[in-house]
Amino acid sequence: MVETVVPTLAHRRRAVVTSVVTALAATALAACGTSGSPSAADRTEVSVMIPALGDLLDPRAAAGPADGGLLIGLEPLLRYQPDGSLAPDLATAVKQPDELDYVFTIRHGVKFWDGSTLTPEDVAYSLSLHIGKNSQSQNAALFTSVASVKATGDDQVEVHLSRPDPQLEYSVAQIGIVSQAFYDKHGKSVGTPSVLNMGTGPYKFAGFTPSKEIKFVANPAYWGPKPSYQKLTVDVVSDDAARLNGLQSGAYDVAFNLPLSQVASVARLKNLQLANTPDVSVYKFNLNVGTTPWNDIHLRRAFAMAIDRPGIVAGALSGNAVLAPTLVPEPVMQKFAGAQTTTAYQQMEKGYPYDIQAAKAELAKSSRPNGLTTQVLVTSSDPNLALIAQTAAQSLAKIGIKLEVKQVDDPTYYNAVYFKHTTQGVSLDLFSAAAPDAANIPIYSLLSANSLVKGGGGQNISDYVNPAVDTLLEKSQRNASDKAAAGAALLSALGTAQQDVPYVPIAFPKIYDAAAAGLHIEGFDAFWWMVDWPEHLAG
Amino acid sequence: MSALIAHNGVGRLHLGLRTPLLIARRLVLSLLVLLVVSIAIFAFVHLAPGGPEQAIAGEFASPAQLAAVRAHYHLDDPLWTQYAGYLGDLVHGRFGTSLLSHEPVLVAVRGAAGVTVPLMLMSWIVSVLLGTALGILAAVKRGTAIDRAVVAATTVGASTPLFAMGVVITWLFGIRFPLFPVVGSGDGGLDRLTHLVLPACTIGCLMVASVTRVARVSSLQVLDEDHVVFARSRGLSRKYLLFQEILRNVSTQLVTEAGAMLVLLISGQIVVEAVFNLDGIGTLLTDAIANRDIPLIQGITLLIAAFIVLVNMITDGVVLMLDPRLRKLGVKGRG
Numbered sequence: 001m002v003e004t005v006v007p008t009l010a011h012r013r014r015a016v017v018t019s020v021v022t023a024l025a026a027t028a029l030a031a032c033g034t035s036g037s038p039s040a041a042d043r044t045e046v047s048v049m050i051p052a053l054g055d056l057l058d059p060r061a062a063a064g065p066a067d068g069g070l071l072i073g074l075e076p077l078l079r080y081q082p083d084g085s086l087a088p089d090l091a092t093a094v095k096q097p098d099e100l101d102y103v104f105t106i107r108h109g110v111k112f113w114d115g116s117t118l119t120p121e122d123v124a125y126s127l128s129l130h131i132g133k134n135s136q137s138q139n140a141a142l143f144t145s146v147a148s149v150k151a152t153g154d155d156q157v158e159v160h161l162s163r164p165d166p167q168l169e170y171s172v173a174q175i176g177i178v179s180q181a182f183y184d185k186h187g188k189s190v191g192t193p194s195v196l197n198m199g200t201g202p203y204k205f206a207g208f209t210p211s212k213e214i215k216f217v218a219n220p221a222y223w224g225p226k227p228s229y230q231k232l233t234v235d236v237v238s239d240d241a242a243r244l245n246g247l248q249s250g251a252y253d254v255a256f257n258l259p260l261s262q263v264a265s266v267a268r269l270k271n272l273q274l275a276n277t278p279d280v281s282v283y284k285f286n287l288n289v290g291t292t293p294w295n296d297i298h299l300r301r302a303f304a305m306a307i308d309r310p311g312i313v314a315g316a317l318s319g320n321a322v323l324a325p326t327l328v329p330e331p332v333m334q335k336f337a338g339a340q341t342t343t344a345y346q347q348m349e350k351g352y353p354y355d356i357q358a359a360k361a362e363l364a365k366s367s368r369p370n371g372l373t374t375q376v377l378v379t380s381s382d383p384n385l386a387l388i389a390q391t392a393a394q395s396l397a398k399i400g401i402k403l404e405v406k407q408v409d410d411p412t413y414y415n416a417v418y419f420k421h422t423t424q425g426v427s428l429d430l431f432s433a434a435a436p437d438a439a440n441i442p443i444y445s446l447l448s449a450n451s452l453v454k455g456g457g458g459q460n461i462s463d464y465v466n467p468a469v470d471t472l473l474e475k476s477q478r479n480a481s482d483k484a485a486a487g488a489a490l491l492s493a494l495g496t497a498q499q500d501v502p503y504v505p506i507a508f509p510k511i512y513d514a515a516a517a518g519l520h521i522e523g524f525d526a527f528w529w530m531v532d533w534p535e536h537l538a539g
Numbered sequence: 540m541s542a543l544i545a546h547n548g549v550g551r552l553h554l555g556l557r558t559p560l561l562i563a564r565r566l567v568l569s570l571l572v573l574l575v576v577s578i579a580i581f582a583f584v585h586l587a588p589g590g591p592e593q594a595i596a597g598e599f600a601s602p603a604q605l606a607a608v609r610a611h612y613h614l615d616d617p618l619w620t621q622y623a624g625y626l627g628d629l630v631h632g633r634f635g636t637s638l639l640s641h642e643p644v645l646v647a648v649r650g651a652a653g654v655t656v657p658l659m660l661m662s663w664i665v666s667v668l669l670g671t672a673l674g675i676l677a678a679v680k681r682g683t684a685i686d687r688a689v690v691a692a693t694t695v696g697a698s699t700p701l702f703a704m705g706v707v708i709t710w711l712f713g714i715r716f717p718l719f720p721v722v723g724s725g726d727g728g729l730d731r732l733t734h735l736v737l738p739a740c741t742i743g744c745l746m747v748a749s750v751t752r753v754a755r756v757s758s759l760q761v762l763d764e765d766h767v768v769f770a771r772s773r774g775l776s777r778k779y780l781l782f783q784e785i786l787r788n789v790s791t792q793l794v795t796e797a798g799a800m801l802v803l804l805i806s807g808q809i810v811v812e813a814v815f816n817l818d819g820i821g822t823l824l825t826d827a828i829a830n831r832d833i834p835l836i837q838g839i840t841l842l843i844a845a846f847i848v849l850v851n852m853i854t855d856g857v858v859l860m861l862d863p864r865l866r867k868l869g870v871k872g873r874g
Binding site (some may be wrong): 055056061063133134135136137138139140141144188189191192193194209210211212213235237238239241242245246248249251252408409410411412414415416418419434444455456457458459 | 587588589590593594595596597598599600601602603604605607608611637639640641642646647650702705706709710713714717720721722723813814815816818822826828829830831
């Protein structure tokens, strides 16, 4: 008996071992099979990394680049183009009878994925989700000028403003249109992984992991051109090592908005193309003019002149940025204000150059002639903040200002810097425009209505209040028909504010995108997320 | 296990009389621990700067918007009122709903557990079995090249930071020799398991090292004891020595170590899930903390605390069953 049992057991063991080895080999081969790099024509699916996603598949829960996934499924009325213009999407036309009214003509025959027809009521409902003081939408700030939205007739939606808003069309281009019936049916569950959302776009939602991943499949009944891919996956990969591994292994075909600290590493990867474009954002120190001792203009001037901005661009930012003389990148301002921009920027560049002796002289005139110790908060979600702060701390120390750099988590940082202004008067941030309009950053950063002291949202981090600057900013928004006058007002506002040093602009970072061979990565600007990017990638 | 209990009639008698009392006492103590943990978590979450309204309404939110969100979720109610409501829901088995993703907490945790639990089990089972085998082998081969190799490998394994181990393993088996996926959780089934191989190896390397060291040291102690020397001198087989003398006597230390490893795995998971971009419970928790998603933070941390309490209870129970000496001490000591 024993002699017959032992060989059987041995055989079984061998069989088990063989099975395990076979299974491992099969899974390994299966894994290898997914990481191939097909040619452009053969590619049926694309995996993309983007910097952020919302916690819900709902236009209220995502803003900025986090909208880049949503806007592929939930189409906007107007579609942003890589050249900065707006093209018809779900709206075939837009008219502006006067400076306070817009009329959108809705495209006929568009169907939601469930077969129901898109109506003007759906459009009015979609826009109204972001309107009102109590709106929980992250995009509500884009629509503070809107007084009412209503569907009129069979194919029109009227938007009435309470004040002129030249940025409205860009704001509308950031909002995905949803099905009112779907929202009525699912209530608070809309946008969750089990319910998803209902749109009209070329790609339908097929899966969702909050703030991590959206899976799409092509919509065969799309009203426009046939989608180029059968499947799309949009992921957020937060860890640097995971991001690099994902690109290197071929698990991802595209990465938008690479962290500047990883650009050099990605550039060394074979079979990847790298493209860059100027960002419409600015790294800046904010000096709160309402708090002691930063209410002292001499101290603020000393601070500004003691920061080695060229050194920061070359060192901390590895040359992947452009020195910032003011809050708005020059190419963006050129589009807005035209030729007068060059002279104005040259003048602003002379404002507060890096000059330790001059900084010491200003400090001697201030209320803190012997210098001071202060703290600046940074957050790990943007490692450049710590690098900039540490570089600035070295040069500030030369005049006796000791800048202590403290790293905190995102909520602590945003709470102190943006929402409550509870820093010690000095803060450092990267402020990104919410729309490709030159006035966007100045309005948020300089208009007194956006300061906490005037009851605003706090995006005016320095709590800077200057009625003259307010007037100039408002003038820049009212002269829609006279671009030169609007541009002159905006440039004048920036120049006036610079004299008061509520902020010290450091640099305009570049945006880097990477893509596998065969994908069309060139031509995107900072607002790639508003573009129909899958089709742009397909070329 | 039942054989071991039956082997010692005195122990079985003690278990029969005292165990219900012992279990009841442990359960009450465990509930008290969970209550304290829930209070501590609640206090820390509410004392931390920032709030969920900022994550919900975004960085461009107006004060009116923020106030509306706080009012909607009753975040301005007195803390004791909020805690009482939370505790009342817990008693009824309701863990609440995420403020940001609108998913019930248990649904979100269940989804993430689909990644975390297989990962934990894969790394834990393999490392406990392999670590035990290596540790005993090294002890039996004391002073030989095998022993030195095992000691050197475990020293390297135990002293390497988890993220560094992850980077090395990923590069080797995901990039240099592309055998397994290096990022993501996969789509379930075999694809999920394939995606978990490298993360499990990463955690496993660290855990194998710890288990091996414990197994080796415990085995060396046992090997020097009189009963083993006597058994050897009687010419008893290696198999008998291994199973009846060594494994049986080091089992309590190994079970204790295995329990501790399971608890340690929780913190290790957070790092590994980040390095491999896995949508597990660690990621869910760190995201919830970053968003100040109060119900999700409270739910996950309480479930983790309950898991730790449970693991400790099971470990203690198994150790008591394995070792009659401890059982007598435990029963006497605990009254």
